[in-house]
Each structure stands twice: as C-alpha cells, then as structure tokens.
Amino acid sequence: MAGPAVAQETYPVSYNFLAGIPLELGNPGGSAPGSNDWSCKPSDRHPNPVVLVHGTGGNRQDNWGTYAPLLANEGYCVFALTYGAFEDLPWPILAIGGMKPIEQSAQQLSDFVDRVLQSTGARKVDLVGHSQGTLMPTYYVKRLGGADKVDKYVSLAPLWNGTDAFGAAQMVGAVRAAGAGALVDDSIGALCEACTQMVAGSDFMTALESDGIYVPQVTYTNIMTRYDELVVPYTSGFLVAPNATNVVVQDGCSTNYGEHAAIAAEPVAAAYVLNALDPGRQRPVPCQFVAPITGG
Numbered sequence: 001m002a003g004p005a006v007a008q009e010t011y012p013v014s015y016n017f018l019a020g021i022p023l024e025l026g027n028p029g030g031s032a033p034g035s036n037d038w039s040c041k042p043s044d045r046h047p048n049p050v051v052l053v054h055g056t057g058g059n060r061q062d063n064w065g066t067y068a069p070l071l072a073n074e075g076y077c078v079f080a081l082t083y084g085a086f087e088d089l090p091w092p093i094l095a096i097g098g099m100k101p102i103e104q105s106a107q108q109l110s111d112f113v114d115r116v117l118q119s120t121g122a123r124k125v126d127l128v129g130h131s132q133g134t135l136m137p138t139y140y141v142k143r144l145g146g147a148d149k150v151d152k153y154v155s156l157a158p159l160w161n162g163t164d165a166f167g168a169a170q171m172v173g174a175v176r177a178a179g180a181g182a183l184v185d186d187s188i189g190a191l192c193e194a195c196t197q198m199v200a201g202s203d204f205m206t207a208l209e210s211d212g213i214y215v216p217q218v219t220y221t222n223i224m225t226r227y228d229e230l231v232v233p234y235t236s237g238f239l240v241a242p243n244a245t246n247v248v249v250q251d252g253c254s255t256n257y258g259e260h261a262a263i264a265a266e267p268v269a270a271a272y273v274l275n276a277l278d279p280g281r282q283r284p285v286p287c288q289f290v291a292p293i294t295g296g
Contacts, residue, residue: 011069016296017265020065034072048126052080055131056098066265083108106139126152130264134158147215158237162200165232220244221276227259253287266295
C-alpha cells in the first residue's frame with residue numbers, strides 16, 4: 001500500500017552510459033546507487049515500484065548507472081535484477097547477463113517482480129527495459145502471468161520484430177536453409193542463446209509475435225533512435241496500438257546522435273521515460289547534443 005512521500009537521499013546522476021562500468025568494477029555484483037533498497041515503500045505519488053531490466057551483456061549495475069539514481073531521486077522505489085547470467089562461473093563472467101534462453105530469463109523476472117511486490121506491498125510494477133530488456137519481459141507479460149502485475153512498460157531501443165543487425169537474419173536463414181542450423185546453435189547459441197532468439201524471423205520471435213506483442217491492460221512507451229546499430233531496422237520498435245506511444249528521439253532533437261548504448265543514459269530519452277512513468281506531470285523534453293555510445 002502506498003503511503004506519504006518521505007525524504008529521499010539524493011544521488012549524483014551521470015548521463016553517461018559508461019558510468020555503470022566503474023560501479024561494477026568497484027563493487028562486483030552490487031547494485032547501482034538508488035536501487036534495490038528492500039526497505040523502500042512507494043509513495044502516493046509513485047505507487048508503482050520501477051523494475052529496471054538490462055540488455056544483452058549487461059547487468060543490474062553497469063546498465064543502470066544513470067536510471068537507478070535518477071529515478072530514486074524522483075521518489076520511485078527502484079529495483080533491478082541481473083538475469084540470464086552464467087551463475088556458476090566467477091566474476092567478471094558472472095557479470096555478463098542476458099545470455100541464456102529468454103524463457104529462462106523471463107522466469108527470473110517473474111520471481112523478481114513477485115519479490116518486489118511482496119516487499120513493497122504494491123499491486124503492480126512499472127518496467128523500464130533496454131534492448132533485450134524490452135523484449136524478454138514481453139514473454140513474462142504474455143506467457144507467465146505478468147500482465148496482471150505490470151502497469152506501465154517503457155522500452156529503450158525495443159525490438160518487437162527482432163533484429164537484422166549485421167545481416168543476422170539473412171545469414172542465419174541461409175545457414176538453416178542449407179541444413180546447417182546446428183552450426184548456429186552450437187556456436188553463437190552455445191554462448192548466447194538469447195542472441196539467436198532475437199534475430200528477426202527466429203522460431204522464438206515467430207511464436208512471440210503470433211498472437212500480438214502487446215496485451216491490452218498494459219500501457220506501452222517505445223523510445224527509439226535512428227542511429228541504433230543493433231536493432232536493425234530501428235523501426236522494429238515502432239508498433240502502433242491504442243495503448244502504445246512511439247517516440248523517435250531525433251524527431252524532436254536533430255542533434256541527438258545517441259545510438260543503442262547511449263539511449264539508455266542520455267537526457268533526451270530520460271525525459272521521455274520520466275513522462276511515461278508519470279503522465280500526470282509532463283516535463284519539457286530537452287534538446288541538446290548527444291554523443292554516440294556515452295550519451296554525454
């Protein structure tokens with residue numbers, strides 16, 4: 001149950017995607033400042049805890065050096081998990097998440113959301129995901145009962161139709177057509193099964209899209225960049241529906257050169273995220289130069 005707002009510690013916020021790396025190096029396996037305070041109780045203004053869902057190769061700390069402190073400073077209870085990691089291997093390999101099958105990762109998210117709801121007393125969570133962290137939760141929402149536990153679903157660099165980065169869809173399709181699909185599974189899939197699942201036209205994507213990506217009771221916001229080099233085409237994240245808002249950051253700011261990494265830290269996208277999470281308090285979206293990769 002939500003209660004009165006309480007004074008929050010103020011955390012420094014760096015609009016630089018690389019800001020999370022020194023956090024992980026300094027505190028291996030830790031949590032980004034402002035996140036995973038299991039004593040946090042939501043306020044009346046922000047009754048939904050926010051769960052941050054990292055992208056492929058990231059984790060709960062290094063992917064969220066910007067958003068964990070930013071959202072905590074805004075008064076949200078912020079939580080983040082690492083999913084899809086090889087937990088039986090030592091750090092730093094242990095710190096590389098999003099590698100295992102998406103179905104397994106979605107179950108980890110399901111368990112984590114249940115823990116967040118139990119700890120906070122909230123009825124629902126809001127999700128903020130990046131890259132694979134936009135797609136994997138869809139399996140949770142559609143297949144594992146998450147639709148009744150998620151209110152707002154905010155996606156940075158989503159890929160609802162999969163990706164053809166570096167010609168992956170054509171390459172994988174040609175290899176499978178030649179009867180050598182096991183080569184893909186035994187090479188790339190052995191290290192990152194989720195990577196092959198996200199390729200446009202994969203069995204996983206075909207099944208996920210078969211009954212639609214969205215569910216009607218969740219509100220979606222998709223935030224994209226034209227310079228995305230990993231979600232190809234970037235319009236894979238543009239999916240029209242009555243309960244969805246689609247944003248291309250360059251439409252409102254031509255000096256934004258942020259790409260797949262930068263969009264998870266830069267201030268233009270961050271303003272759209274804050275507005276999506278709190279639609280009753282719309283703030284101006286800035287326009288400024290945004291650098292590739294760092295976002296700073």
